[in-house]
Amino acid sequence: MREKRPHIGVGVMVWQNDRLLLGKRISQRGPNAWQFPGGHLEFGESIESCARREVAEEAGIAIRDVVPQGYTNDVFIEAERHYVTLFVSANYDGGDLRVMEPDKCEQWQWFQWGHLPEPLFVPIKNFLRQYPDLYKMHYDRGIPSSAHR
Numbered sequence: 001m002r003e004k005r006p007h008i009g010v011g012v013m014v015w016q017n018d019r020l021l022l023g024k025r026i027s028q029r030g031p032n033a034w035q036f037p038g039g040h041l042e043f044g045e046s047i048e049s050c051a052r053r054e055v056a057e058e059a060g061i062a063i064r065d066v067v068p069q070g071y072t073n074d075v076f077i078e079a080e081r082h083y084v085t086l087f088v089s090a091n092y093d094g095g096d097l098r099v100m101e102p103d104k105c106e107q108w109q110w111f112q113w114g115h116l117p118e119p120l121f122v123p124i125k126n127f128l129r130q131y132p133d134l135y136k137m138h139y140d141r142g143i144p145s146s147a148h149r
Contacts, residue, residue: 006083007081007082007084008040008084008085008086009039009041009085009086009123010038010050010051010054010087010088011035011085011088011123011127012036012038012054012063012088013069013087013090013134013138014037014055014061014063014091015091016091016110019111019113020111020113021036022036022109022111022117023037023059023108023109024117025106025121026105026106033119034116034120035121035124036087037054037058037108038051039054039057039058047066047086047088051066051090052066055090058101058105059100059108060098060100061093061094061095062093063090063092065089067088068087069088069089069131069137069138070127070130072084072085072087074123083123089134097110
C-alpha cells in the first residue's frame with residue numbers, strides 16, 4: 001500500500017484588467033468545474049517558475065508580475081487526495097489563448113470579476129472563503145501600477 005502524502009499545487013489567477021482567466025476542468029469523478037491554470041510544483045522549482053510554466057503549458061499564454069497571494073489545504077476524501085494549493089496572481093503578458101491539454105480542459109475563458117462561473121473547483125471556493133475580493137487583493141498586493149493594462 002502506498003503512503004498517502006499531500007501534494008503541492010500552484011493555482012494561477014491570471015488577470016487581464018478586471019477579467020480573470022478560468023478553464024473548464026474535465027473531471028472523471030464529478031461535474032466539470034471551473035479552475036485557474038496551474039499544476040504540481042516540481043522538485044527544485046520556484047513557485048513563480050511553476051506558475052509561468054503551467055500557464056504556458058495549459059493555456060498557451062505568457063504572464064508577468066507573479067505575486068504570492070495565499071494557500072488552501074484541501075482533502076478530497078473520495079479521491080484519497082490531499083492538496084496544499086499555493087495561489088499566485090499574475091497579469092496576462094501576451095500570446096493566443098488556446099486549450100493545450102484537451103484531455104484535461106474543455107475551454108479557457110475570461111470572466112469579469114464578480115461574475116465568475118459555477119461550479120468552481122473546490123480549492124478556488126475555499127480560497128474565496130478566505131479572500132472574497134480577489135480583484136482588490138490582486139491590485140493591492142505589490143503589483144506595479146505600470147503593470148495595469
